[in-house]
Amino acid sequence: MTTETKLAGVPFAADLARFGDCPAVSAHGRSLSYRELARQVEDMVRAFGPGRRLIALEAGNTLPALVSYLAALSSGNPLLILPAGDSAAAALVAAYDPDVVVSASDGEAVLDVRRQQTRHDLHPELALLLSTSGSTGSPKLVRLSADGIQANAAAIAEYLQLRPSDTAATTLPLSYCYGMSVVNSHLLAGASLALTDLSVVDPCFWDLVRREHVTSFAAVPYTFDLLDRVGFKDMEVPSLRYITQAGGRLAPDRVRAYAELGRRQGWDLFVMYGQTEATARMAYLPPDQALERPEAIGVPIPGGSFRLEPVPGLDASELVYSGPNVMLGYAEQPADLGLGRVVTELRTGDLARRGPDGLYEIVGRRSRFVKIVGLRVDLGQVERMLADLGVTAAAAGSDDAVVAAVEGDHDVALLAKTLAQGLGLPRAAVDLYPVEAIPRLGNGKPDYPAVAALACGGEADDGGPAGVVDAGSDDVRRIFAEVLEVDEVAGTDSFVSLGGDSLSYVAASVRLERALGYLPGGWHLMPVCELSPSPHVVPAAVAPPGSAGPPGSTGPSGIAGPSGTASGTASGNWVRRARRRLLAPMETGIVLRVVAIIAIVSTHIGFFHWQGTAHVLMAVAGYNFARFQLSGERTERFRRHLRSVARIVVPSVAVIALAFAVTDKYALHNVFLLNSLVGPAGWSDYSRFWFVEVLVHILLGLALLLAVPAVDRAVRRWPWAFGVALVLVDLPLLFGLVESRYPGQGPVLWLFGLGWAAAASRTLWQRSAVTVLAVLAAPASFDNPYRSATILAGCLILLWLPTLRVPRGLHRIMALLASASLYIYVTHWLVYPLFDSVDLFERADKGLAVLASLACGVLYWAGAARAMGAAERWIKRRRSLSRASVEPAAM
The missing domain is CATH 1.10.1200 (Non-ribosomal Peptide Synthetase Peptidyl Carrier Protein; Chain A)
Structure with missing residues (x-):
């Protein structure tokens, strides 16, 4: 057993208070100074208790996890990092039997203290245990020392020139060594962290970047694919100082493209190279070299050095790294925790060369070679050859064949033939499998075991190879x-x-x-x-x-509540569990759509009266627009806007045209959705489709407005303010300062804007401001106080309650009604008059009419959605055929 004496921890974690009142971390609208963070860390150290023990931490990007992480580092307690929400966590806990397990619940760190004294032999230098890339779920761990963690953080802070004014957004998990290095280097330099687990495709992430004046974020290769999708090149992020890239090779053309983009927009791209075994980083490419040498990994980090060692049998040399950040060694069982340093330099397994400019370049992977029919094949070269053909691929294999997963729609037979000729292999020794996406590990790197499994997985039911991705991703795709x-x-x-x-x-x-x-x-x-x-x-x-x-x-199994008591065992919990089995959360917007469409139909039929719910639906429409229509590149988004409008217009106009043909209650301006512009003022039968008309007008107007580059940039930068602006623009109409053509329904753009602002609200003060706007505007919408109260209540529920608990048994029927709500609205005007002659009691007659209206709308939705989907696919195929016929002629 180890001694009870505390050993010195990692210096930067033990000396946080030296930065005083400088901002250290922000999370969910809460900000902590270094002094406050140090105080919380000290409290957690005391909670750990005396003695040196093995602590396991489920490390999510949360403040409790960060505090626990720093407390372990500062106090000298060896820390086993568990990936949050991963099945590997339970396996690691079972394999290493930590003395304390820390998890998070209700925003608090929960300690499961299993024993007061450790049963492990813990080496004095041991500070951190991390899973290696690709070994998650395996008991094999990297043993890191306190000195190594400190040295690597200092080296990164030096070459990035970190300063207290910097703020990094945590785009990678704390459990991943790359994400951890961002935390370490920034806290060592007195810079700050914006804790988040948001993806870069989420508009909320960019709200955070602007609100917290984020100066950097970390990216793995597939992050850049996501940045392309959200139109990053058109974004204005004035606070951004640099982006770092690691976690796998980024194609040189992508490096050059983003380096050029950064040069135009005023930020740097740092391409970096590292491994968990080196605590995180071993090399970086100076930003001014990225345009000229995008294929290089750069130079060793401060305090580190490389040497090239020839590999017998290969015309190449292995890259070997030396530096204070090299691991102590591996651990494969608890007994290994007592080992000291068994590694003095790191054989990276990468084949490299050094250019005349002193920059290193990776040319292959020593372990990524297979020998087929006497020929040594570099699997990295296989991927590069396919990339030169415009194909994204991941290659694995054995001494029997090369196996590669090829992303997208390609002629794999032709590709395999071309690849075999280029490699000098028999055609039968190259197996290519088309996949919808390269299977990847949680850190974004290719999952090569999954690629290799394609060779023995056979064909899946859908015609694709088995084993391409996990069943969950396949389900999501379907x-x-x-x-x-x-x-x-x-x-x-x-x-x-x-x-x-x-x-x-x-x-x-x-x-x-x-x-x-x-x-x-x-x-x-x-x-x-x-x-x-x-x-x-x-x-x-x-x-x-x-x-x-x-x-x-x-x-993970084994994580329990305080004092080792598992959660959910207290008396009375069975009542809560029973209630939870009966009730489950459903998104508020969905519930409001269901309630509103039932109320609308029932009110129009006279089954019961509840007015104002259609106006609540207008707020829901604004809420959904802000969530679904504001991401992506500008031209792509414009096409998406028009497609969404078409999905509303086509089924609506089809019903209105039928109503015009078979009844005398409508006019041509109804068919063209122009009644609110050219029809008679005030309420009449012509006004029945007002909701569809006004919604389409608003959506078309916004589509055109957002197609203007300057407006697009403004909305991306200030989405909440734009929603509020829509409210303010409509207030003169709402309060009668400007005459409206539609006194029967009143102006409704303010409701759409209110929903937009609700969706864009990220802070308490923003939600409070929207609440004030709603309280001021809703009473002016109608003279009927009950109608205005309905509108106000619906808006506030949408703003403050993201979900509502409803009986589980109603989930499917509610989802059906919410999906078909538009179709129910446009068809019920034709359905319920058919029941006027039914010889039943009046109340039952109206109830039957309500049910029939709902059912007919659902049926129309099912048929129309399928027909429009088929039409969209036909148009897409025609376009593809047209492009295919044009391209050869242009060659």
């Missing part, structure tokens, strides 16, 4: 493809980037929750590759808010 009527879904696609809107959101969300077991917050903006089932899922209602990992995930 859901998106079916709901959005698209043929291909890539791993970097999101619901929004594929053209998802409020009409398809409900169906997708319900199916996604069934497939995943929970519904992640902001799922509509997450790439498919980040949406997969949690290995420890329970219904979202059961998971405590603020818990680490995806909503609904429990944590």
